[in-house]
Amino acid sequence: MVTSRTLDEVDGAREKEDMKRLEAVFFVSGRFLNMQELVSLSDLNPVIIKTFIEKLQEKYEKDNSALEIIEKNEMWKMDVKREYSSIVNKLATGSSEFSKAEQETLAIIAFKQPIKQSVIIKIRGNKAYDHIKRFAELNLIKKKKAGHTSELTLSDDFYDYFSVSEGSSLQEIGNKAEEEKSRPSVVKIEEKLRPGAAKAEGT
Numbered sequence: 001m002v003t004s005r006t007l008d009e010v011d012g013a014r015e016k017e018d019m020k021r022l023e024a025v026f027f028v029s030g031r032f033l034n035m036q037e038l039v040s041l042s043d044l045n046p047v048i049i050k051t052f053i054e055k056l057q058e059k060y061e062k063d064n065s066a067l068e069i070i071e072k073n074e075m076w077k078m079d080v081k082r083e084y085s086s087i088v089n090k091l092a093t094g095s096s097e098f099s100k101a102e103q104e105t106l107a108i109i110a111f112k113q114p115i116k117q118s119v120i121i122k123i124r125g126n127k128a129y130d131h132i133k134r135f136a137e138l139n140l141i142k143k144k145k146a147g148h149t150s151e152l153t154l155s156d157d158f159y160d161y162f163s164v165s166e167g168s169s170l171q172e173i174g175n176k177a178e179e180e181k182s183r184p185s186v187v188k189i190e191e192k193l194r195p196g197a198a199k200a201e202g203t
Contacts, residue, residue, distance in 0.1 A: 018044055019052045026056075026069060026078035031097040032138075034075045072161065073139060105131040109141060109152050118149040 025033070025041045033041070038049050053076060057069050068081050098106065105128050109115060120128050132152065135141045139157040143150040 018042075018048065019055060022049060022052045023056060023078075026076070029077075032072060032075040032077040038076070072157070101127060102131045102134065106135060106140070109135070110154055110158075113153045114151050116146060116149050116151055117143070120152065 022038070022042045022044060025038065029041070035046050035049065039046060042049065044052070053069055059065070060067050060069070066081055067078055069076055069078050101124075105120065105124050108120060108123060117132060120132065124131070132141070136143055139155055140161060141158065142153050142155045144153070
């Protein structure tokens with residue numbers, strides 16, 4: 001005989017499995033995911049996903065876990081808490097959230113800001129248009145019209161994203177970028193910023 005208690009137990013077990021599925025999606029992805037991606041990967045509806053995200057956040061906080069789920073611009077990501085960043089620095093390997101080319105473009109902006117978009121394109125090539133567009137969409141940079149081009153600077157969200165204070169050195173930003181598995185190559189960037197480097201790259 002099926003009782004209300006049995007149904008509650010079944011529903012409770014299903015909810016736990018669904019929440020584990022969503023947790024696995026966050027764990028495996030290692031990057032920010034929007035709601036459409038979460039729905040596609042977990043086969044859960046948006047209302048349930050938001051409920052489970054809140055429950056996971058509460059669970060990690062209650063258990064004093066090293067993990068947390070952070071939100072940015074209606075996107076979510078599982079990450080290691082800041083106090084465990086030194087461990088991440090030592091162990092971070094594998095694919096990065098940003099491509100190597102994107103890492104270098106972002107690092108140049110961080111190093112030379114304010115910098116004109118036209119200068120970035122000369123240094124990095126036309127591929128940098130897509131990089132800049134993505135950074136702007138993530139609110140990592142600010143764009144201000146400057147004649148026929150735009151002036152690029154880091155946004156407040158950039159410092160929040162990499163958990164560094166405004167005015168931090170490029171090396172400090174690079175260390176935090178490594179935590180996101182996206183450490184820019186400072187040596188290569190400085191080489192590209194030397195006089196004549198842009199011209200040599202285009203040849």
